[in-house]
Amino acid sequence: MAKRTPSIDTKNLTAVQLMELDSCTRCGECVKWCPTYAATNQKPGLAPRDKILRWRQYMNKSYGVKAKLFGPQEIPQAELQEFKDDVHHCTTCGICATVCESGINTVELWEAMRANLVKKGIGPYGKQNMFPKLIGQYHNPYLKDQKDRLNWVPPDVKIADKADIVYFTGCTAGYNQLPLAFATSRVLNKLGIPFAMLGEEEWCCGSALIRTGQAHIDNVPLGIAKHNVEALQKKGAKKVLFACAGCFRAASIDWPRALGMKKLPFEVIHITEFLADLIKQGKIKWVKPINKTVTYHDPCHLGRHVGVFDAPRYVLTHIPGIKFVEMDRIKDFQRCCGAGGGVKAGIPDLAVAVAESRVKDALGTDAEILSSACPFCKRNLSDGRDSLKVDIVVEDVIELVAEALGLETK
Amino acid sequence: MEYFSGLSEFIKMTFAQAIIFAAIAILIFLYGMIGALQKWGSGVTGYGLEPQAGQKGSAIRFLKTWWSQVREASHAPHAKPLLEVLIFDVLFQRRILKRSSLRWIMHFSIFAGWMTLFALSGMMFTVEMIEKLGIELPFTTAQFRDFLSFPNYIFGYLLLVGVLIAIVRRLFITEVREASIMYDWILLAGVFIITITGFWADGIRNGLIWGLGLNPMTAPPAALFHSVISLLFCIAAVPYTKYIHVIATPLAILANKGGE
Structure with missing residues (x-):
């Protein structure tokens, strides 16, 4: 009888990432914060800790002690397909990594899992x-x-x-x-x-x-x-x-x-x-006030991924006339707009559902303008706003700067 | 040769028998731990790579990859110096404190109680070993045991507080209870049984209230039960259960420079 081979392999998953699967204490913080889990009425498979649990089980079935003693246990293709769907329902916003008590670098873990499955012919999504x-x-x-x-x-x-x-x-x-x-x-x-x-x-x-x-x-x-x-x-x-x-x-x-x-x-x-x-150096001379209440949405890729949180706020708060207000979830704990990680292209309905939540966050501040610093965020937040049929302007920080300098943006 | 720690001639629990139990527990632990390291070591050594054809999991590969990640600069905006991570995030568990003070009290009590009791037991064992080897110490094993009695109680209570918070959370907070799986329950049950049997055996031996009024003659088997259960859960079960996080979580936090 031919020796069974494991149903999964470890392509793209580093040794440290495989260890991270075992470091999850299932505290559930990631579940509380995940924007796609929330936007799908808490679909269990989308909870970050559930994805970690399932891949850990796949690893144990394929490479664990029992697998070594008695051979790998088969993982049905349908199960892997379902996992693929779930792991692609993630915007890679990184909030799960920020709140993870075990310090797991989840964004890279999801990306590695995606790549692993794509190499196997399972995925990507849509x-x-x-x-x-x-x-x-x-x-x-x-x-x-x-x-x-x-x-x-x-x-x-x-x-x-x-x-x-x-x-x-x-x-x-x-x-x-x-x-x-x-x-x-x-x-x-x-x-x-x-x-x-x-x-x-x-x-x-x-x-x-x-x-x-x-x-x-x-x-x-x-x-x-x-x-x-x-x-x-x-x-x-x-x-x-x-x-x-x-x-x-x-x-x-x-x-x-x-x-x-x-x-x-x-x-x-x-x-x-x-x-x-440039503002700090006194090199910007504003020509026109913007007498509006403005809030700011941190793009995940600018904020959590690279750490730029203060500069956009500094710019906004120095534009004359702007009354700057913050949403509840900001900076490290910001709620994703829903567009990233391929979700806008693969699962547009989910992207808009997440954007709706973020637009509601902005509406809660009574801001007239929801600003961001990313064209992709702007596009999806605008879609979320349109879907909610609410009255709030979505504009990029640079557009507001242009306006305050008396420039056209059309 | 009698073994001192609560086990007497009465049940013929000898030093050799205790060592055999410990050795079995350590062997089970080592077998599982090597398996876990090999499982982790079946991963690749860097971003976007693939394992070589026919390559088997290797504990050495895991250790090298981990060490390499620990040493390399992180692109994470919040990466912290290693010493700070070790003190604040691994030992003080700052990441838990940031999220929930109640959960931090629970986890830190269990961590501090568990690890300190483990260390105190190790110290007692070392003193007894030294005595068995015929090396003279400035105190007797009985004196040393009395000396450890107070910290044993303090950290035992600390552990108990943590365990009770954990149980209450899991039983009475709906979202926690509904999300709990066997993987979680086994860990909690193990810690709970060890803690309770520790107090129970001590209570019987010293005629205290948590001895439940049992005859002191039953103290040795109770202590034996506590010792065996502790060895099973403290050591042997670590690589096979959620206890693995005791090893994996600090390693992950260090590798990711305190986390994202």
């Missing part, structure tokens, strides 16, 4: 499987032509051919959320900061592939990181500005890791950090 082809072939996830990368640039915006500062637009702002790109470029011009852009040489940051466990397919994220870093160097970049939290996270963490570098050969800065620094 339309997420289009990412490798779209990003690999078109270098953006929106099926747009690379030649159109700079089509959005209005005639009044001046872009240098080479400069110390390069603005990495990102696919979402460059193709779909144009007001953000208008605002960023015009603000930089107004402040007299010469900047360059990559144009056709700007490729998608690769975040969508990494988050959905598809980084290994044709090694697209590695190619992307290599290409973008080289292109940025050719432009003379000493500082690269990002107005998209997803791209910022990718450049801060994923690119150096893919390239095996401790640091990239240029500084990676989010636009809000850059502006906060």
Whole structure:
């Protein structure tokens, strides 16, 4: 009789991650905070600790003491399929890692599980499987032509051919959320900061592939990181500005890791950090007050993943006229907008359900404007607002800055 | 050769027998622990990698990977220096305190009570071993046992408080009870039985109220029961049950520099 083989393997799961499965004390903190668990009326399989429990059981059935003595126990394909669905119903927001009493790096654990299953032919989820082809072939996830990368640039915006500062637009702002790109470029011009852009040489940051466990397919994220870093160097970049939290996270963490570098050969800065620094230096002269009550949503990829919490608040609180109010769940404990981790593409209804919760958080502050610092958050929070049919403006911090500088964002 | 710790000539519990029990418990523990390390060591050594074809789980690979992660700089925004993590997050359990003061009191009481009693038992055992080897000490084993009596009570009570909070939480808080599975119950039952039998055996031996008025002649078998149960749960069962978190959680916290 042929020896049974384990139903799962350990591809992509590090030895430390396998240990982390055993370190979970099942305290349940992650369950209390998980935004997708809450948005699905507490579907048990989505609870982070339940996913850890199930993978631990898979490991024990496949590689535990009993498996060593009596052979691995089979895990039905249907069970793995169900697990795949559950692990992809996660926005990789990272709140479970923040509150985990055992200090488990859950985001990387989910991503490793996703990649492991994708390698096995199980997953990703729904339309997420289009990412490798779209990003690999078109270098953006929106099926747009690379030649159109700079089509959005209005005639009044001046872009240098080479400069110390390069603005990495990102696919979402460059193709779909144009007001953000208008605002960023015009603000930089107004402040007299010469900047360059990559144009056709700007490729998608690769975040969508990494988050959905598809980084290994044709090694697209590695190619992307290599290409973008080289292109940025050719432009003379000493500082690269990002107005998209997803791209910022990718450049801060994923690119150096893919390239095996401790640091990239240029500084990676989010636009809000850059502006906060200019405000501190007294280099911004506001021209128009914004007499509105504004609250701020921390993008997961900007805040929890990289640690930028204060700069956007600093900028907002220095715009004349703004009355800044905070929601209940902020900074480390912010509630995700619902768009990340491939959920917007794979499970759009879930993304909107999570966004609705976040919009309700904002409504609870009586704010007139719900601001954020990520085009993807803006898009999903707007969808959540529309779904709730409520009256609140969703705007990016950079758009508010542009407005306060008397600039158009259209 | 008589064994001192509460076991007398009456039931012929000898030092050798106690050592045999301990040795069996340690062997079961080692077998399971090597298995756990090999299971963890079946993972890959770095981000995005795959195991080599035909590669088996290796305890050494796990240890090397863990150490490498401990040493490398973390990209996590809240990563802390290792010494701080060791003191505040591992020993003081700051991450639990941040989330729930009640759960911190519960867990820290169990942790501090359990580990200290374990250490005190180890000290008593060491003194007895030294005496058995014929090495003269400035005190007798009986004097040393009396010396340990007070801290034994203090940390025993601390453990008891923690265990009782844990049981009450699990039984009477609906969301905790409904989420509890056998994996959780076994851990709690083990800690509870060890704690209760410890007090019970001590009560019988010293004629205290928690001896339930039992004849002091029954003290030795009660102590034996407590010793065997403790060895089973404290040592032997660790790699096979939720007790594994006693080892895995500090390692995870250290590897992730205090967590995200």
